[in-house]
Structure formats: C-alpha cells, structure tokens
Amino acid sequence: MAPSQVDAAPDMDEETPAALPESRVLIIGTGGTICMTQGPDGLAPSVGFLERAMAPRPSFNDRSGLHEPVKLQAVRNGIPINLPSLRTPPTAHKRHIRYSVLEYDPLVDSSCISASDWSAMATTIRENYHLFDGFVILHGTDSLAYTASALSFTFANLGKPVILTGSQSPIFDLQSDAVDNLLGSLIIAGTYVIPEVGLFFHHKLHRGNRTTKISAASFDAFASPNCDPLALVNGLGIQVNWPLVLRPTSIAEFKVESPLDTTHVACLRVFPGIRPEMVDSVLRLPHLRGLILETFGMGNVPGGADGLLTSAIASAVARGVVVVNVSQCVSGFASPVYAPGTLLSRAGVIFGLDMTAEAALAKLSYLLARNDDPPQISRLFSRSLRGELTEPTLPTFTHPAPIPSPPPQPV
Template identity: 30%
Template sequence: MRRILLLHTGGTLGMTPSGDPAALAPGRFLDHLQEQVPELGRMAELSVEVPFNQDSACVEPSHVLLLARRIREAAARFDGFVIIHGTDTMAFTASMLGFLLADLGKPVVLTGSQRPLAFVRSDARSNLVNAVDLACRAIPEVGICFGTHWLRGVGSDKQSVHQFEAFHSPNLPPLAEIGAEIRLHGEAGQFPRQLPAGLGAALDLTICTVTPHPGMAWFPVPEGAKAVLIQAFGAGTLPMERPDLKAFLEVCRQRQLPVVVTSQCPFGGVDLSAYEMGRKIEAMGAISGGLHTRWAALAKLGIVLGAGGGIEQARTAFATSWAGEPMPGAAWPQA
C-alpha cells in the first residue's frame, strides 16, 4: 500500500459537532477520519499530522513555509501528501506550494469541504476519498481536489462560497476529471518544473494590492511596500489620463518597486500591448502578469521579494513558467 501523510491545517472539513479541540489531536483525528470514512484504511497507509489548526483566513506566509518544509522533510518516507485546508485561502496556499514544491516529484493534494465531514449532507467524504486516491497515483503535481476536478494549484481560484464545485482553473484544463472513474489529463505531471536557484527560503508579502474601479482616487503608495500588484481592467488597461495614477506609477518607478499587472477577468489574461492604455502602463515600467491568477501572481512576487529580488528579477519570473502555470502562447491541449 502507498504511504500517505495527511496534514490537517483547519477548515470546515474537520469541524466536529462538539467543537472539542482535543478531537484534532493527530491520533484522535485519524480515528475520526477512519470512523467516518472507513475505506481510507483500505486505500493507503495513512499517517496524520496537525501542523496548525485555524481558519484559513488567518494563514500567514510562515504557515505555508512550515507546510513546504514539513513535506520536504517527509518526502523520503511517504509516497504522497494530502493537505486538509480551509477553502477561503486554499488557492493562495496551493499557488505558493505549487512553486515552492515544484521539483518535489510526488503528488501534493489540497482538499477541504463546504460542509463538515460529520454532517449527513457533506462533500467532505468524497473530496477526501478522491484526494487520497490521487495522492496514491505518483503524479508529481501540486493541486486542489474539490468536487469533480483536480486542478493545478498555480492555476486555481475559488469561485463559489456554497457550491460543491467551489474551485475552477480558468486558464488551464483540469489535471483530472473525477466521476465514476478518475480521468487524468495526458500531460498531468509531464511539464518540467523547477523553482530557480536561490528562491523559496523566505517569502515577503509586503505587497500593495490594488483593484481599481472607475472614479477611484489613486492614493500614495504606502510606505514600506516593496512591490505593487494591480488587478486592472480587461487585458490590462487603466485610466492613464488621471494625474493621480500617473503620480502613483511615477513614485513606484522612483522607488524601484516592481509593478505587476493582472486582470480582473478570470478568463484570459493581460496583454499590455493590446490597447493604448496598456501600452502607457508598460511604458512606465509595469510588468505584465499574463495569464497568472491573482494568487499565482501574488505568490510568485512574494517569492521573488523573499530572495531580495527587484524589478528585473520580477520581470524574468513573470516571463518564465516555474510550475506549469499558464503562459501566453503556450496553451495546454484540452483533455
């Protein structure tokens, strides 16, 4: 049998009716899982750890680094890994781990649920069974298993607060479609992936994120910000005739802050050369985020900053695929 390490970090799936925190001690939690889902014991030799237990809204970069470090430490003893995680920031953690564990060579499957495992009508049971199944398949991917799909972590985003199909991958097809059988995509695990040397030991999320709207006043760049991430309109346009926006971008240029532009649209991405407003943003030094999701862009920028990188390092990072994230002109064939 495959040896699988299950890391419980919190979220809806593991909530118990009693709310007893002692129920999440590793031994008791494994008993709880096997009581609720007895077939898990027939699927794999499971070990459970609880590196932390909290609402995923409270996840910090230190928690993600802890998970990455623990998985690397255990990689020689386990065939795959399942991470139970709250849904609210699961796409962020999956993007971070997708990059940090790009070269791990073993499956890392994040999952959770919209309703607790102990509830009669819950998606937790099927998500957990499917996640363990995928972790046993030796596909070297970091991805989110939720509902009827396994999605590459660096291409994923949350799309619903109540539907069981809570996540989507707008610019990549799924790694696997889950129904009566699990149908793996032919190229799952086939892309070369490697985090560039010197990156990943630290994360720095001191990033000013901006989601503009028509008529918005562009306030000064916060002191202490080390980069700016803008979710622009459409293919990457902003009201470049506004003096306050020009002043905002000029301050970024003077302070040598990387400015990365992604799109508010989930499907498609940024092409700063497509329209005049985009070309003006690019002329002021902004970096196209291309097809990166907001979470993948934030993760990649945080990894660059964590290694002390600046504008040129960020520009190179967003022109390079580290972990199979979608890049312009490199479409992945449909399943």
C-alpha cells in the first residue's frame, strides 16, 4: 500500500513552540564597545540596540509562528513605561527568553564610571526587580570588574541573576565576541536561578567580585584566578557549578544598600624604591578614610633599616585611616607570613587574603558607607560577605612571641 498523503495529526501531548514557557529578562544598556559604531572620529556609542543589533539576528529574534508584537512593562526613574520586546528561539530547556532593552541616556564610557553610576544601575534593578526574572547589564570592559564588584556589595538578599557583559569589539563588526557574550548572558539570566552578580565573558560566567581584566585585546579578557567559574558554555551546553553558587541563608526582601563611598578611598601600588614620603602624602590626603595598598607577593612592602614607610602607615592607622593589603599577583593571597608583612600587620594593616583589588576597593567603600568603625571593618574583611574571598580554614598565620629563657638554676 502506498504511503498515505494525509499528514498525521500532531500529538497533543507534545509541546508545540507556541506553548513553551517564557522567561523575562531586562537588558540594561549603559554603554561600552558592544554598542559602538564607527564614526568620523572613531568608535562612538550608538542607541537603538534592540532594533539595530538584536532584531536582525535569528538567535535573538524568534520569527517562527505568528505572534503579535509584545511590549513589556518596566520602570525608568520611577515612571512606568512600556518597552518593545523580542524573544529568543527555544533554548535547550524548551523555553523562550523574552527581553527588552532599557538604554541609558546618555550612554556612559566605562572609563568614566563612578559610584553615582553604580547607584543608578542599582536603582534600575530595584525598580524592575519584581517585573523580570533576571537582568543583563551591557557595560564597557575597562571598569567592568569594578562595577561587578560594586554591585555585589550594593545588593542585599539578591534572589535573581544579575549578569554584566560587554565585548572587545562592537556587535556590528563582522568578527566580534559580542554575540556570544550577549546570548550566553541572556540565556543564563533567563534560565538558571543563580542569585549572584555575575560577569559573563568568553563562554564563562564568573562571580563578579572575583574577576579582573587580564587583556586589553583578547576575547578571553577576564579571569577569576582564585575562584572557579559559576558556569561554562561549551559543546555540551551550559554547565552550572551548582555547589559554588551562593544561596540566600534567610528569607528577606531584596534591597539596595547605601551608595558606596568611593570619594574617601584611594589605591596605591608599591614599587621597588618607593619613597616613604610618597606613601605618607597619599595617606594625608584631606578626608581620606581608607587605602587599598597593592603589595609584593604575599603582602610585602619595601622595608629599610629606618622603617619609615611602615611608620608612615602605622601613623595613618592611628589617625583612623583603614589600610587594606592586597597582593599585586594575579592569583594567590596576602597574609603576614614574611617579616615585612608581619610589620604591616603589627602596624594595624588589614590583610585582604585572596580578594582582587577591585573587590577590596568595593568592599572597603561599602563598609565605610555604613559608617563601620575600623575595628569592625577589620573583622568583616576576613569574612566573606558576598563570596568575594576564601575564608581561611585556619587562623591567619602570626609569628609566635619569643620564648622566655628559663630562670637560672641554683648551683
């Protein structure tokens, strides 16, 4: 018998694309290379990212079936608005990701990012927190690790993914890393409940406050040397390292903390031959409350027989300036193991363990904004508040006091 020419009725138990669930993600466009176009004076930020960069690409715009344009409710500066939306084709988990783009006006050059911009991003997340399942922030790469660290401390009781990403070349270029970075961020934010501030770049989702930029040109531009990635994208799909993902330890409402105080902190990188008066001049800046000191190896600074550099630091600590010691090395930690580091510890310097300089700056700015006193800041710096450090399993090494000589025995 010849095969029937009548199409078999579809299995009603089989889920059709129209019936697939949708997650909602808000993409917050702050600027950066990812949205730039070539102009007469070089690369410059351009607006209309949804229509110009995402709508023409099938991976971002599911054109299958007939569906009316959908607008998503969002909030901008306290005012409800309706944003045009697109959705992705079905993911491996049989789910569409519907998203809208909320662009800042004006767009921000990431080298000009400040604490006020971090506060604006946090406010946008807070205003839209209950309207979306996850958030993606488009950002320039120059200060991307700083912003990821800052937002991690700004958010308390975070229950949804907030993923920052960008690119080394514009999305409009023929050869660009932008599509992979954006698509990976979008799918993870709309699929997995990873309640952290993450940084997605070159197929890896890192904990944001563990990252640092390691290349100005390579597509593999960010690393998390002291913490494994939270997720990897490869030929097998998306693999989430669930044991590493932080989970809320209590039932509490999401909130945005006070803006970080970056106006009263400084960073100083020591170098061979640095003069004590240079360090002292920084420590005597008007209204300075904290200093991130980037030191050699495991936390060492140039010494010298006179000890003037350590004395200048000890004097600042006595005046109430909080000094935090982090290593210049890409991986490893700062701890008072060697004599120069021990002298700093005795002078009251806080050791930042395996924190990046970006995370240490954000954490210090966060604690200063809370008006914590130096002893409290010192205690909290050895604790992981947002997964920013590896808590020591043993007490921090300290040199033992000399053993007194036994009294002479009578003859």
